[in-house]
Amino acid sequence: MFKVDPSRIDLAREFRAKPFGRHSDELQRILNFFRSDPVAHNFCVVCTRPHQEWALARFRATSREPVDLLGPVYGSLEDAEWDIFKLRWRRHTGQALEID
Amino acid sequence: MIEILGYTDRLAVRPGETIEFKVSRETGAGPYRADIVRLRCGDDRPGGPGFQEELVADAVVNGDYQGRKQEINCGSYVNVPPTAAFNALAGFELSCLIWPTLPGVGEQTVMGRWSGECDEGTGYALSIGSDGKPCLRFGANGRIWRLVFPVPVTARRWYRLTARVDSKTSEARLLCVPLEERWGDHPVVPSSARSSIKVVTETDTPFTIAAHLIRDERRGWRGAGHFNGKIEAPELRDGDDRLVARWDFAQDISGIAIRDTGPHRLDGACINLPTRAMTGHNWTAEVMNWRQRPEEYAAIHFHEDDLYDCAWDTDFTWTIPQTLKSGIYAARLCTGAAEDYVPFFVLPPKGQATAPVAFLASSATYLAYANSHDHYEDPVAERCHGLAVLSPADLFLMQRRDFGLSTYDHHRDGSGSCWSSRLRPILNIRPKRALWSLNADLHITDWLEATGQAYDVIDDETLHKEGLALLANYSCIITGTHPEYFSTAMLKGVASYLDAGGRLMYLGGNGFYWRVAFHEELPGAMEMRRGEAGTRMWTSEPGETGLATTAEPSGMWRHSGYAPQRLVGVGFISEGFDSGSFYRRLPASHDPRAHFIFAGVEEEIVGDFGVFGGAAALELDIVNPKVGTPAHALRLASSEGHSNVYVVAQGEVGANHPGMDGIESPLVRADMVFFETLKGGAVFSTGSIGWAGSLAHDGYDNNISRITRNVLERFIAPEPFAVP
Numbered sequence A: 001m002f003k004v005d006p007s008r009i010d011l012a013r014e015f016r017a018k019p020f021g022r023h024s025d026e027l028q029r030i031l032n033f034f035r036s037d038p039v040a041h042n043f044c045v046v047c048t049r050p051h052q053e054w055a056l057a058r059f060r061a062t063s064r065e066p067v068d069l070l071g072p073v074y075g076s077l078e079d080a081e082w083d084i085f086k087l088r089w090r091r092h093t094g095q096a097l098e099i100d
Numbered sequence B: 001m002i003e004i005l006g007y008t009d010r011l012a013v014r015p016g017e018t019i020e021f022k023v024s025r026e027t028g029a030g031p032y033r034a035d036i037v038r039l040r041c042g043d044d045r046p047g048g049p050g051f052q053e054e055l056v057a058d059a060v061v062n063g064d065y066q067g068r069k070q071e072i073n074c075g076s077y078v079n080v081p082p083t084a085a086f087n088a089l090a091g092f093e094l095s096c097l098i099w100p101t102l103p104g105v106g107e108q109t110v111m112g113r114w115s116g117e118c119d120e121g122t123g124y125a126l127s128i129g130s131d132g133k134p135c136l137r138f139g140a141n142g143r144i145w146r147l148v149f150p151v152p153v154t155a156r157r158w159y160r161l162t163a164r165v166d167s168k169t170s171e172a173r174l175l176c177v178p179l180e181e182r183w184g185d186h187p188v189v190p191s192s193a194r195s196s197i198k199v200v201t202e203t204d205t206p207f208t209i210a211a212h213l214i215r216d217e218r219r220g221w222r223g224a225g226h227f228n229g230k231i232e233a234p235e236l237r238d239g240d241d242r243l244v245a246r247w248d249f250a251q252d253i254s255g256i257a258i259r260d261t262g263p264h265r266l267d268g269a270c271i272n273l274p275t276r277a278m279t280g281h282n283w284t285a286e287v288m289n290w291r292q293r294p295e296e297y298a299a300i301h302f303h304e305d306d307l308y309d310c311a312w313d314t315d316f317t318w319t320i321p322q323t324l325k326s327g328i329y330a331a332r333l334c335t336g337a338a339e340d341y342v343p344f345f346v347l348p349p350k351g352q353a354t355a356p357v358a359f360l361a362s363s364a365t366y367l368a369y370a371n372s373h374d375h376y377e378d379p380v381a382e383r384c385h386g387l388a389v390l391s392p393a394d395l396f397l398m399q400r401r402d403f404g405l406s407t408y409d410h411h412r413d414g415s416g417s418c419w420s421s422r423l424r425p426i427l428n429i430r431p432k433r434a435l436w437s438l439n440a441d442l443h444i445t446d447w448l449e450a451t452g453q454a455y456d457v458i459d460d461e462t463l464h465k466e467g468l469a470l471l472a473n474y475s476c477i478i479t480g481t482h483p484e485y486f487s488t489a490m491l492k493g494v495a496s497y498l499d500a501g502g503r504l505m506y507l508g509g510n511g512f513y514w515r516v517a518f519h520e521e522l523p524g525a526m527e528m529r530r531g532e533a534g535t536r537m538w539t540s541e542p543g544e545t546g547l548a549t550t551a552e553p554s555g556m557w558r559h560s561g562y563a564p565q566r567l568v569g570v571g572f573i574s575e576g577f578d579s580g581s582f583y584r585r586l587p588a589s590h591d592p593r594a595h596f597i598f599a600g601v602e603e604e605i606v607g608d609f610g611v612f613g614g615a616a617a618l619e620l621d622i623v624n625p626k627v628g629t630p631a632h633a634l635r636l637a638s639s640e641g642h643s644n645v646y647v648v649a650q651g652e653v654g655a656n657h658p659g660m661d662g663i664e665s666p667l668v669r670a671d672m673v674f675f676e677t678l679k680g681g682a683v684f685s686t687g688s689i690g691w692a693g694s695l696a697h698d699g700y701d702n703n704i705s706r707i708t709r710n711v712l713e714r715f716i717a718p719e720p721f722a723v724p
Helices: A009-017 A025-034 A077-093 B363-368 B381-385 B392-399 B437-450 B460-466 B488-499 B564-568 B592-598 B689-694 B703-715
Strands: A043-049 A053-058 A068-074 B004-008 B018-025 B030-041 B052-055 B063-067 B077-080 B092-100 B108-115 B122-128 B134-140 B143-148 B159-165 B171-178 B191-194 B207-209 B212-216 B220-224 B229-238 B243-248 B257-260 B268-271 B275-278 B299-302 B316-319 B327-335 B338-346 B357-361 B419-421 B456-459 B476-478 B485-487 B503-506 B514-518 B525-528 B570-585 B616-623 B634-640 B671-676 B682-685
Touching: A009 A025, A009 A077, A025 A077, A043 A068, A043 A077, A053 A077, A068 A077, B004 B327, B004 B338, B018 B030, B018 B063, B018 B327, B018 B338, B030 B338, B030 B437, B077 B243, B077 B257, B092 B108, B092 B122, B108 B134, B108 B229, B122 B159, B134 B159, B134 B171, B143 B171, B143 B191, B207 B229, B327 B437, B338 B456, B357 B437, B357 B460, B363 B419, B363 B437, B363 B460, B363 B485, B363 B514, B363 B525, B381 B570, B437 B689, B456 B460, B460 B485, B460 B488, B476 B703, B485 B488, B488 B503, B488 B564, B503 B703, B564 B570, B564 B682, B570 B671, B592 B634, B592 B671, B592 B703, B616 B634, B616 B671, B616 B689, B682 B703, B689 B703
Parallel strands: B108 B212, B357 B456, B357 B476, B476 B503, B485 B514, B503 B682
Antiparallel strands: A043 A053, A053 A068, B004 B018, B018 B316, B030 B052, B030 B063, B030 B327, B077 B207, B077 B268, B092 B159, B092 B229, B108 B122, B108 B207, B122 B134, B134 B143, B159 B171, B171 B191, B212 B220, B229 B243, B229 B299, B243 B257, B257 B268, B275 B299, B327 B338, B419 B525, B514 B525, B570 B616, B570 B634, B634 B671, B671 B682
16 A cells, blocks of 8 residues: 655655646655545535636535535645645645645 | 526527527526627637637627526436326236336336325335335325335346235235345245225326326426336236236337337337436347347336436527528627526538538537536546546536536446437536637637638538538538547548548547447437447446447447548547647658648647647547558657656557556657548648647747648648649
């Protein structure tokens, strides 16, 4: 079973610098792992202003139900990806990512 | 919140023909404004080419209207009109075979003659209760009586369900027996009890299978209590054990008619596109197609979320003026700050071409993706696409499954969706939405407008109906970015066009991939089966890859002996939705035969820009001589540098193995290809959905735009191409 090494802050920095596109193999493994959660209660974002604003949200038990907005809003999808990356990092490593 | 939306009775219309617009104001009664616009570009992202529309100021339907919410009645069933034979049933026996797929989710009516809600209606019905237990239900004068079988049914298992009522004693008997015993089964015995109420039915109530009915003020009746699963061989006998009706679902499988083989010929009809040609209880696996042994395909799979036609009232109609230019149009609906665009295609007059080139709108593919949920419901979606980004339309459709599914979706019972229909609002065939489907294709019309090229618009469904005749008058046909779904008639039409010397610009990726069919009796209904291979969100059940409408094998065209490479030189190899890349020219791009393509293009790397991060993006195609790329085809350029989100498509390899991603596998690339055909024709293929997303870069002055323009100018020139 794959586990995220919490000491590999360099991989988190790599993602922060370039959330989309070609990644190192080690980062890609983390992304594949993070992005394997089932839909139930998984994170998503809701576009609240077209091309300008996205809100952090979470699915309920099924995707037939409304999603719940969690509060944070972002000015770019890159920021949203990064915030959720940090949330998952904490969940899977037990440690917060202390980088912006 | 989606406040207003609509659809038309047709997607393609010609001058002189009339199109109907049907609108629902989801917030209730109130005014709205409608205007006809010509769509040029739907990409409203900052930094993109920008949303561009042109008001058809003299359209007589432009104006203010009074709207209201219009309802949708989804869910499939069989309706048998009321008849005297049903009236005389003092005692009776109901029986059928069932293969339930969603037991325990609400009370689901298997068959009967019932009007009203389950708990207050009138009539008799067999059902599966909300606890999964079979049930015989009587209703009269506001009273309900139930006889419940104590053993709940299990999903995806065949049972014989029988209920008998003695008219003299009012004794009722109910039995549900699995057709094959399994380990752990316990013996079952019939449940019986004396009914406390006398069975009555209302003489105008139809007999139904897979639902019961509720009176509807506007339409007479609507289905309710839909059964999810297969039903086979429903039968009704009277109190003296004489056959009243025995419906044989193995007859007329390709249509909507349901044939009664009993003495009264009480034929019925399918409502809302249940899936026919389903394997029955007796399927032997000796045949894989219903045409060979229809008696083994005597089951119909019903779903509560099937939908053919919203059947909304028409708000306004428009007869297309003879002078209206061919193009992609929409009715722009506005109420307050809310808006919707209801698109349609205005074709040139039949038999005429008003421009040398036609853009072939991929209406079959648009239908395949219609109202899809897969971009957040598919378990691998986030790994392929990144974070699920939900638009207002997504949030709306998540809870409004009555708007019907795409062929990418699963029904609520987990089975794959085989049907799509255009007779409903389709929220992802719209401008200002994700750059996919119609909205991505508007990049092509935008580029044609920007370059001053006159063009006609034609579409898949009309190609299916008219074949070569639709194409024959054009010097060149341009495809959309993703012409993925083709019927046999469509494919033959394009192949015949090329054989006759036509020129084809395939400006997309993953084209000509799935084999589909259109319903002969229900306009706008398209059927497909995912088969057992190919990049797909669901897999057909064993034996169910044959289309009900035509009995053709569905699935990949490649498996019907017509790989995309045979038509356009390239075929699907990989997809990734993170970031695109560029093409690098190959020696063949300097071949004299290709000089016209690269005239004025000095760069060796092309397409390293665009809305997708590169012109080679999203879904990619490559050559493969083994399955049809012509030997003389020039592979002009190939993309490189794709990420490891891209992997070699499952249908292209015998077994998954390490080294299949975009970093390691040399197969993960898009090939740009040119070749000459018979009688002076030619094909140019880009092998990438993302190509059109680069056309507008730098004010349409870039090497992708230049290459596209070079090809188009040569393709509409009369000089024939010579096969080398």
